[in-house]
Each structure stands twice: as structure tokens, then as C-alpha cells.
Amino acid sequence: MPRRPVIAVAGLACETSSFSPARTLEPAFHPRRGDEIIEKYSFIQPGTPLGHAASWQGSLIGHALPGGVVTRDAFEGLTTEILSRLADIISNSETGIDGLWFDIHGAMCVEGIQDAEAELLRRIRVIIGAETIVSASMDLHGNVSQQLAHQTDLITCYRTAPHEDTMETKERACRHLVEILTSEPSEQRRPLKVWVQVPILLPGEQTSTRLEPAKGLYQLVPQVEATTGVLDAAIWVGYAWADEPRNHAVVVVTGWEINAVATNAKRLAEYFWKVRHEFHFAAPTGSLDDCLDQALISRDRPFFISDSGDNPTAGGSGDVTWGLSIVLSCPEFRHSTGPIVIYASIPGSEAVDCIAAAGIGETVTVTAGAEVDNIHHGPLRLTGIVHAIKLGDRDALVECVLRIGSVYVIITKQRKPYHHKSDFTELDLDPLSADIVVVKIGYLEPELFCMAANWMLALTPGGVDQDLVRLGHRQICRPMWPFDRSFPHAPSLTPQLIPMSNDSA
Structure with a gap:
């Protein structure tokens, strides 16, 4: 043998x-x-x-x-x-x-x-x-x-x-x-x-x-x-x-x-x-403001928006607060009767401890985000009602949901990607019933893609900014498409x- x-x-x-x-x-x-x-x-x-x-x-x-x-x-x-x-x-x-x-x-x-x-x-x-x-x-x-x-x-x-x-x-x-x-x-x-x-x-x-x-x-x-x-x-x-x-x-x-x-x-x-x-790009693009405006105008529900610059599955820190600050500043979402928005997600270790100690149904004020990447926006002070608490996630460790106006913000002990329907439903959130779902991701993963009635890619800042030129590469071989649009001669390949x-x- x-x-x-x-x-x-x-x-x-x-x-x-x-x-x-x-x-x-x-x-x-x-x-x-x-x-x-x-x-x-x-x-x-x-x-x-x-x-x-x-x-x-x-x-x-x-x-x-x-x-x-x-x-x-x-x-x-x-x-x-x-x-x-x-x-x-x-x-x-x-x-x-x-x-x-x-x-x-x-x-x-x-x-x-x-x-x-x-x-x-x-x-x-x-x-x-x-x-x-x-x-x-x-x-x-x-x-x-x-x-x-x-x-x-x-x-x-x-x-x-x-x-x-x-x-x-x-x-x-x-x-x-x-x-x-x-x-x-x-x-x-x-x-x-x-x-x-x-x-x-x-x-x-x-x-x-x-x-x-x-x-x-x-x-x-x-x-x-x-x-x-x-x-x-x-x-x-x-x-x-x-x-x-x-x-x-x-x-x-x-x-x-x-x-x-x-x-x-x-x-x-x-x-x-x-x-x-x-x-x-795999979807229509725009600034986050552009995407939110389009989502509010559209009748397609749920409307997904990718907060792409801080995508944790591409290398982003996951704790850039810039996108969430824009969402929470929208007057349409300031009251509980506004369009239902899910935002996934922002890490905040101390915030999660405070929320978990308070318990579901309580109103809390916490500070979250920008512990690692505060280049684009600082930590956010958030006041809302505790909607859900979940322990034991492999990546997040602890997940909490805070309702601020009509926005359900997922706050995690450690950063976590949200790619599956169960990631939301286990937090007592139904993405299919939401008006807008903002996820830190690039192109939508298969389950999200199937759930989305429509979607846009928001060109937001962060460690995986889709605007490659403004990142400032210095060591890549040049010329390189699309950093360079003209070449002295065609590559030999x-x-x-x-x-x-x-x-x-």
C-alpha cells in the first residue's frame, strides 16, 4: 500500500x-x-x-x-x-x-x-x-x-x-x-x-x-x-x-x-x-448626506447605506464616529415617530458596561467611539433608551442597542461586522421592517444584498476610504491605474x- x-x-x-x-x-x-x-x-x-x-x-x-x-x-x-x-x-x-x-x-x-x-x-x-x-x-x-x-x-x-x-x-x-x-x-x-x-x-x-x-x-x-x-x-x-x-x-x-x-x-x-x-462601484455612490437624502425620498424599504470608509471587514478600525454623527444630526430622525433607522455599529467599551448595568428600558447617557481612530471625528455623547443587550458574541463580546429618536444604534464592546440577518434579529431588531439600515461595509454581503430593496455606497472617510488618491500612497509602483490616468507606454504584461x-x- x-x-x-x-x-x-x-x-x-x-x-x-x-x-x-x-x-x-x-x-x-x-x-x-x-x-x-x-x-x-x-x-x-x-x-x-x-x-x-x-x-x-x-x-x-x-x-x-x-x-x-x-x-x-x-x-x-x-x-x-x-x-x-x-x-x-x-x-x-x-x-x-x-x-x-x-x-x-x-x-x-x-x-x-x-x-x-x-x-x-x-x-x-x-x-x-x-x-x-x-x-x-x-x-x-x-x-x-x-x-x-x-x-x-x-x-x-x-x-x-x-x-x-x-x-x-x-x-x-x-x-x-x-x-x-x-x-x-x-x-x-x-x-x-x-x-x-x-x-x-x-x-x-x-x-x-x-x-x-x-x-x-x-x-x-x-x-x-x-x-x-x-x-x-x-x-x-x-x-x-x-x-x-x-x-x-x-x-x-x-x-x-x-x-x-x-x-x-x-x-x-x-x-x-x-x-x-x-x-x-457596485452601487450608486454619494456623500453620506446624499445617500440619506435619497433613502428618505425613496419608497424602497429597507434602504441600505454602506458607511464604507470604516468597513471593519476591509481593515477599518470600526470606531470612526463621523458617519453616526451625520445620521444623528438629521432632523428627520430626532423623534421616535420618525423613519426607523438601524446603525451598525460603533464600539464603546465603557458605554457598553454602563448600558448593561442600567438594563433594558432605562434611559442612559454614554460616550462611545473614536477610541482608536479620532482623525475624522471625536467620541460621541449619546443619550437614549436601552433597547437590547446581548452577551457572548465572538467578536463583539457584548452588544447593546440604544434608541436615540428613531435611530437604533448598535454599540459593541469590541468592533464587529454585521453581515447576517441574525446579527440584527438577535438584538430584537428587524432589518426588513426598518426604513434605513446603515452598515459599516463596502459592497453588501450576500444576506444583506438579498434583504436590501435598494442601496447606496456612501463615500465616507476612514482607514479604507474609497477615494484612494486622497489616502496618499507613497510606496506602490508607479504608474498605477487609477492613480495615474496616462502611462508613458503600455505595460508589457x-x-x-x-x-x-x-x-x-
């Missing part, structure tokens, strides 16, 4: 804005270790085809809510544990580690380090060796430098935004890894990789695969993948709210025939460049063959 290959699982994931004053600490990664990792992913559990084909060994994975730059101490602490656990796996295996699933996002910024995921994998390679086959799965909003591509043997990313193929992508990365490791010895070989830098850097809200041209662009991926000689094709939009040279779009195609992978990589890159003028990971860089 053929020997089952030993495959380790490791990785750190955090989408981080270098334009936010927030910092991401080690506990935010909620690390999973050993068997906890196998329990997280059903497709590698015993009894499944992949689980049967290999011996999966968990090292450590950590997936943090997007936020500010990761502290150096957090990175070093988690990395040290990853390396230690990988060394233990090797020492407890007669054959060492045959493969590694590198479970990352790809847009993690760390204090004092550029290209954090490549640095993490470089250190991992010291432990597992150059011969170990590494397969990485990523978010399409991650960044693939040449060095990261060099350190991996297989690398792929999501094909939908919003991300509805997260698990499918991770499973594909693992399936390709197993196929290579379990092939006949005479057939086992590392696939060829070609990498193309595309000088485009756009926010996710302009590259949703629900709409053209991103929809058509990503529909080309499975066509390329079906080509003889191609194993996998991937397009990274890149992450727009960090400022490193690696922040730009990339195409990577892997396979067994150089002409097939190079030709198709160039095809994807050229199409991406060709349609650059056609990218637009020439596919570059990336050396195998066991070759010299």
Missing part, C-alpha cells in the same frame, strides 16, 4: 489597512492548533477523500478580523509557535513533512516587515526544507509578490467577490497538493508557474464579480484552467488600502506546459488591462517564469 504523504497546515491571515491608526494584537488571530485545525476544515477530516489520501497535521493557523497593522510582537510570537510546531511534526514523523497547505489571506502588513506572508513562508521553508511541496490558498484581495510566488509551488485564490467560494478555493489548493504528492514517482514534479504584474490597484467595491467587467474577467479563469497543460489559474485584484510595492493586481497560472501557462497568463492580464476603464521553490531565488 502506498505511503500516505504527511501534509502540515499553517498560516496567518489578516487584511490590514496601513492607513488606519489601529493595531492588530496576537489574541485577535484566535489561533487554532493541532487537531483544532482539522476540525475547522471538513474536507480534510478522516473519512473524506482528501482526509483518506494524506495524513493532515495541524501546526497553527490564525485568522484575524481585518484591521490595522499587525504588531511585530504578535507576528513574531505566532510565527515562533508555527515553526516550533512544524519542527515537532517533523520529529514525530518517520518521513518528515511532504507537503504544506499555506492557509493565508495575503494582505497582512506587519510593523517593520514588508511582504509579511513571503517572510513567514521563508522562515517556514527553513524548517520544512526546499523539497516540501507548498500549496497556498488566498483571498483575491491579497497580494502576490514574486518572492511569495517563488516560495510556493501551487498558489490560488477566490474567484468571487463577495467571497462565496472560500471553502471551494481552500479545498482546491489541498486537492492539487494531494494529487502531486500521490502521483507516480516518475510523474511527480513541481508545476511551472508564470507571474504577471498588472499595474492596476482598485478597491473591492469596484471589482465585484456580480458585475461586469470583473464578472467576465473571472469567467475566463475556469476556461483557462480547462486548457491542456494548465493546472490552475488565478487573478488577484490586490489590496488597495495598504502601501507596499507588492500592492497591485497579479495573474498567476500554473501547469505542465510552458506555452500553455504563459499564453493564458498573458491572455488574462491583457483582458484585465483592456477593461480597466470599465470598473465602477510579459509573463515571468518563477523558479521552482527548490531552485535559487
Whole structure:
């Protein structure tokens, strides 16, 4: 019976804005270790085809809510544990580690380090060796430098935004890894990789695969993948709210025939460049005042508004008070008989303690927000009636709802994204019965999108400001679309063959 290959699982994931004053600490990664990792992913559990084909060994994975730059101490602490656990796996295996699933996002910024995921994998390679086959799965909003591509043997990313193929992508990365490791010895070989830098850097809200041209662009991926000689094709939009040279779009195609992978990589890159003028926001946009005016005029209910500049799932701090201050200043919402508005959300640790101590039905005055990001507006003093209190949320820890006039403000112990209907109903709020729902988000996640009778994207300030030019990038490669509208010459978009990971860089 053929020997089952030993495959380790490791990785750190955090989408981080270098334009936010927030910092991401080690506990935010909620690390999973050993068997906890196998329990997280059903497709590698015993009894499944992949689980049967290999011996999966968990090292450590950590997936943090997007936020500010990761502290150096957090990175070093988690990395040290990853390396230690990988060394233990090797020492407890007669054959060492045959493969590694590198479970990352790809847009993690760390204090004092550029290209954090490549640095993490470089250190991992010291432990597992150059011969170990590494397969990485990523978010399409991650960044693939040449060095990261060099350190991996297989690398792929999501094909939908919003991300509805997260698990499918991770499973594909693992399936390709197993196929290579379990092939006949005479057939086992590392696939060829070609990498193309595309000088485009756009926010996710302009590259949703629900709409053209991103929809058509990503529909080309499975066509390329079906080509003889191609194993996998991937397009990274890149992450727009960090400022490193690696922040730009990339195409990577892997396979067994150089002409097939190079030709198709160039095809994807050229199409991406060709349609650059056609990218637009996934919804009508305007200032927050514009969006509120339109929502009040509209008969569509509920009308959703994205407070996009402080989106905590893109890297915003989540505690910018600017948007809520505008909502509460509207005269239409000052009385309980006004249009019902839900605002999600604002963190306020001391405010939550005060509200929870007072209890439902009581009137309280608290101060919340701007504990981290007070660049655009300071803390808000809020007086209202306690509508709901909920304990034990994984992200928020404690959630409270304060009714101020006709506005139901969700206040949290720690920041939290609101993506699901249950996020509201568990707080005794019915978003379908509300007139206006303001959520700190970019494009609407699937459940919100289905609930919204209409919606607009408010171009608000914050660490993930949709107006990229006013953020002040300094380290990205220029020229870069749309920062630069004219180029001295057309980009070559020439596919570059990336050396195998066991070759010299």
C-alpha cells in the first residue's frame, strides 16, 4: 500500500489597512492548533477523500478580523509557535513533512516587515526544507509578490467577490497538493508557474464579480484552467488600502506546459488591462448626506447605506464616529415617530458596561467611539433608551442597542461586522421592517444584498476610504491605474517564469 504523504497546515491571515491608526494584537488571530485545525476544515477530516489520501497535521493557523497593522510582537510570537510546531511534526514523523497547505489571506502588513506572508513562508521553508511541496490558498484581495510566488509551488485564490467560494478555493489548493504528492514517482514534479504584474490597484467595491467587467474577467479563469497543460489559474485584484510595492493586481497560472501557462497568463492580464476603464462601484455612490437624502425620498424599504470608509471587514478600525454623527444630526430622525433607522455599529467599551448595568428600558447617557481612530471625528455623547443587550458574541463580546429618536444604534464592546440577518434579529431588531439600515461595509454581503430593496455606497472617510488618491500612497509602483490616468507606454504584461521553490531565488 502506498505511503500516505504527511501534509502540515499553517498560516496567518489578516487584511490590514496601513492607513488606519489601529493595531492588530496576537489574541485577535484566535489561533487554532493541532487537531483544532482539522476540525475547522471538513474536507480534510478522516473519512473524506482528501482526509483518506494524506495524513493532515495541524501546526497553527490564525485568522484575524481585518484591521490595522499587525504588531511585530504578535507576528513574531505566532510565527515562533508555527515553526516550533512544524519542527515537532517533523520529529514525530518517520518521513518528515511532504507537503504544506499555506492557509493565508495575503494582505497582512506587519510593523517593520514588508511582504509579511513571503517572510513567514521563508522562515517556514527553513524548517520544512526546499523539497516540501507548498500549496497556498488566498483571498483575491491579497497580494502576490514574486518572492511569495517563488516560495510556493501551487498558489490560488477566490474567484468571487463577495467571497462565496472560500471553502471551494481552500479545498482546491489541498486537492492539487494531494494529487502531486500521490502521483507516480516518475510523474511527480513541481508545476511551472508564470507571474504577471498588472499595474492596476482598485478597491473591492469596484471589482465585484456580480458585475461586469470583473464578472467576465473571472469567467475566463475556469476556461483557462480547462486548457491542456494548465493546472490552475488565478487573478488577484490586490489590496488597495495598504502601501507596499507588492500592492497591485497579479495573474498567476500554473501547469505542465510552458506555452500553455504563459499564453493564458498573458491572455488574462491583457483582458484585465483592456477593461480597466470599465470598473465602477457596485452601487450608486454619494456623500453620506446624499445617500440619506435619497433613502428618505425613496419608497424602497429597507434602504441600505454602506458607511464604507470604516468597513471593519476591509481593515477599518470600526470606531470612526463621523458617519453616526451625520445620521444623528438629521432632523428627520430626532423623534421616535420618525423613519426607523438601524446603525451598525460603533464600539464603546465603557458605554457598553454602563448600558448593561442600567438594563433594558432605562434611559442612559454614554460616550462611545473614536477610541482608536479620532482623525475624522471625536467620541460621541449619546443619550437614549436601552433597547437590547446581548452577551457572548465572538467578536463583539457584548452588544447593546440604544434608541436615540428613531435611530437604533448598535454599540459593541469590541468592533464587529454585521453581515447576517441574525446579527440584527438577535438584538430584537428587524432589518426588513426598518426604513434605513446603515452598515459599516463596502459592497453588501450576500444576506444583506438579498434583504436590501435598494442601496447606496456612501463615500465616507476612514482607514479604507474609497477615494484612494486622497489616502496618499507613497510606496506602490508607479504608474498605477487609477492613480495615474496616462502611462508613458503600455505595460508589457510579459509573463515571468518563477523558479521552482527548490531552485535559487
